[in-house]
Amino acid sequence: MADEALTAGAAARRLGVAVTTLRTWHQRYGLGPSRHESGHHRRYTADDMSRLQIMQRLTAEGVAPAEAAAWALSQAAPEQPGPPDPRPARTDPAPAVRGLTRAAMRLDAPAMRDTLCTAIRERGVIGAWTDVMAPALIVVGERYEATRRFVEVEHLLSRAVTEALAAVEHAAGIPRIMLAAADEEQHTLPLEALAAALAQAGVPTRLFGARVPPQALLDAIARTGPAAVVLWSQRPATGLPAQLTRVRDVPHPPVVVAAAGPGWPEDDLPPGITRLKSLTEAVGLLSDF
Numbered sequence: 700m701a702d703e704a705l706t707a708g709a710a711a712r713r714l715g716v717a718v719t720t721l722r723t724w725h726q727r728y729g730l731g732p733s734r735h736e737s738g739h740h741r742r743y744t745a746d747d748m749s750r751l752q753i754m755q756r757l758t759a760e761g762v763a764p765a766e767a768a769a770w771a772l773s774q775a776a777p778e779q780p781g782p783p784d785p786r787p788a789r790t791d792p793a794p795a796v797r798g799l800t801r802a803a804m805r806l807d808a809p810a811m812r813d814t815l816c817t818a819i820r821e822r823g824v825i826g827a828w829t830d831v832m833a834p835a836l837i838v839v840g841e842r843y844e845a846t847r848r849f850v851e852v853e854h855l856l857s858r859a860v861t862e863a864l865a866a867v868e869h870a871a872g873i874p875r876i877m878l879a880a881a882d883e884e885q886h887t888l889p890l891e892a893l894a895a896a897l898a899q900a901g902v903p904t905r906l907f908g909a910r911v912p913p914q915a916l917l918d919a920i921a922r923t924g925p926a927a928v929v930l931w932s933q934r935p936a937t938g939l940p941a942q943l944t945r946v947r948d949v950p951h952p953p954v955v956v957a958a959a960g961p962g963w964p965e966d967d968l969p970p971g972i973t974r975l976k977s978l979t980e981a982v983g984l985l986s987d988f
């Protein structure tokens with residue numbers, strides 16, 4: 700694409716990020732379009748795009764945006780090889796899962812924090828959640844199921860995961876995405892992972908957390924007019940589809956009403972409801988808002 704210069708919309712589509720993310724990267728970190736044609740908005744050149752690709756890769760891997768931007772801006776044109784990547788290669792997650800599970804069983808919060816922060820730094824939120832946090836949570840859940848013990852382990856591990864995800868830098872801007880747990884649903888960690896992963900992609904969200912009463916959710920939608928609403932249900936007891944249809948049928952409905960989590964009915968979701976099956980899929984869909 701030597702001579703091709705892209706509008707912000709086309710650049711955002713090519714990178715798979717929101718236009719607002721590009722604007723933030725431009726305004727905050729100077730990663731803007733450099734070609735100017737009279738009468739037109741500025742356009743992103745091939746060199747601009749290669750810098751943005753570096754920015755996108757590093758932030759997705761958990762590098763702080765300011766640091767990632769400094770690295771991206773220091774890069775020469777793509778044909779010229781840059782200095783070697785100083786970050787460690789992505790490693791096998793199994794030792795981190797073992798380390799986290801053992802630290803949880805010992806009720807060792809500082810060790811859990813270390814493992815979790817390292818995982819986010821090295822793998823980004825999506826990798827840390829998918830490869831380290833979720834597998835450790837599932838192991839702890841299985842131990843509970845087999846023994847009816849270690850509820851305290853589950854609580855402390857959950858708390859450590861919440862803290863690590865909440866420490867991810869928030870994205871600037873007015874949130875257009877609402878994330879809430881279904882009525883009486885206490886499981887929220889996957890939604891917290893989604894909020895943190897979207898923040899890393901530069902997309903702000905409103906995260907309401909556990910047990911959101913249906914009427915309170917509808918009031919919040921009426922007050923803020925979100926473009927997308929994601930409702931999490933972990934257990935069939937909380938996955939009542941009427942909650943989804945009430946959101947779908949509000950006077951100015953969100954463009955996307957999504958059911959996420961294993962609690963919702965497997966096959967028959969009401970029409971107009973999007974099912975989200977993985978963190979990666981959810982980030983892919985919601986990054987466009």
Ligand code: B12
Nearest residue numbers: 833836840844857885886887888889934959975976977978
């Ligand atoms: C942590 C945890 C808790 C914490 C929650 C803390 C928090 N802030 O979220 C606490 C201690 C509060 C808790 C409470 C309870 N829990 Co609990 N808990 C868990 C545990 C260990 C992890 C939950 C989790 O985050 N799962 C998310 C990921 C790791 O698992 P998953 O949903 O299966 O992932 C799949 C998909 O969802 C998808 N996915 C994963 N991540 C993401 C992200 C996004 C965005 C998307 C779209 C998809 C996606 O990929 C996976 C493969 O398909 C699970 C064990 C388990 N296997 O899940 C039990 C578990 C969910 N809990 C269970 C139970 C029974 C309870 C309690 C009822 C216990 C009690 N008697 O009080 C209460 C719930 C009360 C209530 N009203 O809700 C059962 C549920 C059984 C069922 N099917 O109904 C489980 C399965 C444990 C078990 N094996 O018995 N729990």
